[in-house]
Amino acid sequence: MNIQEYISSGIVESYVLGLADEAERAEFEQMCALHPEVRAARETFEIQLEQHVMAGAVAPSANLRETILGQVFTEQHVQTNGHSTRASQPAKIFALPSAMRYVAAAAIILLAGSAVLNIYYFNRYREYSRRYDQLLAQQTELVKSNNVMQTKLNSYQNTIAGLTDTGMSVIKMMGKAAPSSPAPASMAMVYWDTRSKDVYLMANNLPMPAAGKQYQLWAIVDNKPVDAGMIDMDKAHVMVKMKNIPRAQLFAITLEQAGGSPTPQGPMYVMGKV
Amino acid sequence: MLKNKDNKAFAYLYDHYSAALNTIILQIVMDAELANDVLQEVFVNIWRKIDQYDTTRGRLFTWMLNIARNSAIDTLRSKGYQNSRKNQSIPDNVDTIQASDVSLPGVDTIGLRKVLEKLKDEQRVLIELAYFKGYTHEEIAEMEKIPLGTVKTRIRNALIQLRGYLN
Numbered sequence: 113m114n115i116q117e118y119i120s121s122g123i124v125e126s127y128v129l130g131l132a133d134e135a136e137r138a139e140f141e142q143m144c145a146l147h148p149e150v151r152a153a154r155e156t157f158e159i160q161l162e163q164h165v166m167a168g169a170v171a172p173s174a175n176l177r178e179t180i181l182g183q184v185f186t187e188q189h190v191q192t193n194g195h196s197t198r199a200s201q202p203a204k205i206f207a208l209p210s211a212m213r214y215v216a217a218a219a220i221i222l223l224a225g226s227a228v229l230n231i232y233y234f235n236r237y238r239e240y241s242r243r244y245d246q247l248l249a250q251q252t253e254l255v256k257s258n259n260v261m262q263t264k265l266n267s268y269q270n271t272i273a274g275l276t277d278t279g280m281s282v283i284k285m286m287g288k289a290a291p292s293s294p295a296p297a298s299m300a301m302v303y304w305d306t307r308s309k310d311v312y313l314m315a316n317n318l319p320m321p322a323a324g325k326q327y328q329l330w331a332i333v334d335n336k337p338v339d340a341g342m343i344d345m346d347k348a349h350v351m352v353k354m355k356n357i358p359r360a361q362l363f364a365i366t367l368e369q370a371g372g373s374p375t376p377q378g379p380m381y382v383m384g385k386v
Numbered sequence: 387m388l389k390n391k392d393n394k395a396f397a398y399l400y401d402h403y404s405a406a407l408n409t410i411i412l413q414i415v416m417d418a419e420l421a422n423d424v425l426q427e428v429f430v431n432i433w434r435k436i437d438q439y440d441t442t443r444g445r446l447f448t449w450m451l452n453i454a455r456n457s458a459i460d461t462l463r464s465k466g467y468q469n470s471r472k473n474q475s476i477p478d479n480v481d482t483i484q485a486s487d488v489s490l491p492g493v494d495t496i497g498l499r500k501v502l503e504k505l506k507d508e509q510r511v512l513i514e515l516a517y518f519k520g521y522t523h524e525e526i527a528e529m530e531k532i533p534l535g536t537v538k539t540r541i542r543n544a545l546i547q548l549r550g551y552l553n
Contacts, residue, residue, distance in 0.1 A: 125546065
């Protein structure tokens with residue numbers, strides 16, 4: 113079809129008056145874009161139609177003007193105040209004012225910066241958290257060893273106090289004094305409070321007992337051995353409080369089963385007279 | 387200016403085109419009071435949709451004329467309008483009747499309807515149904531019991547003739 117035939121087919125009038133269907137409209141708009149003469153024909157008809165309709169048109173009643181303009185401007189007022197919920201202007205959604213675009217860009221940059229800082233501070237937090245745990249462990253360790261030191265110091269102080277106490281009688285128990293001692297060089301001291309009758313022991317020199325064995329102190333009262341307590345070799349060189357012995361002629365140490373025996377079963381290591 | 391929603395420009399638009407749009411609306415709804423409502427709706431729509439007006443698709447007047455025609459046809463067809471006519475009370479009607487009496491008799495003798503009279507009957511009926519009542523070609527083919535192709539051809543021919551009468 114040549115252009116002139118197309119123009120005079122009635123499509124121009126059909127399109128302008130709104131009687132063309134979807135396909136016809138699309139085709140016509142394409143033809144307008146491609147052929148200036150189609151567009152020119154459209155405009156000619158549009159002007160003709162406009163002049164014809166304008167000529168002798170019936171004006172609406174005069175008071176309608178204020179009503180309509182009033183309504184339209186009120187609506188505009190509402191829209192510019194941003195209270196409109198109307199969705200009739202999709203194009204406006206994308207037409208952000210440039211100031212808003214800068215604000216949006218700034219917000220995104222701030223968000224990104226904040227995310228980086230978050231990561232940085234989280235790593236710092238983990239590092240400090242780890243160091244804190246380390247310090248806590250060290251501190252616990254220090255408190256523990258301090259307690260050990262305190263205990264040791266206390267027992268040394270007690271030892272010194274006992275050694276210097278004039279009310280304390282000292283019984284020196286020797287390996288040589290014991291008949292057939294397995295270790296004749298052994299020595300231990302009994303400090304016996306003459307007022308309270310409490311017995312303290314210091315194991316100066318005793319061989320370490322084998323596993324499952326333990327030294328036991330005996331008081332010999334009228335030729336009968338009385339249990340005076342078990343000896344803890346961990347505290348060998350301090351004065352350790354044993355049992356209360358009101359009366360005794362001899363003190364001796366034997367090696368017994370761990371936990372002790374009711375009567376001495378093992379070999380005697382040291383002995384001393386009161 | 388219009389796209390910026392300038393108040394003065396819009397007032398000018400109203401002053402310049404309200405009569406022409408009012409005429410086409412009257413010729414479709416045939417009721418002066420109703421035409422006022424439609425005209426109001428049309429200008430509000432023009433105001434809202436002015437951003438959608440595309441200069442490459444035609445003149446501003448053509449765009450507005452089609453909005454007016456579509457609004458008038460929608461109103462004519464809506465059930466709300468049919469109900470409101472039944473429910474109209476008499477006192478409200480007094481002004482309307484007078485207004486109608488003044489404006490409506492002239493409506494047939496102006497604008498597009500004036501040239502419609504010059505067409506042959508069979509063509510005039512088709513234009514009446516298609517342009518003033520807003521029926522699709524398919525609906526008209528069914529109503530008039532004519533093949534769709536014939537409806538299209540006749541309408542096209544009628545439009546070409548109408549154009550000749552516009553001058």
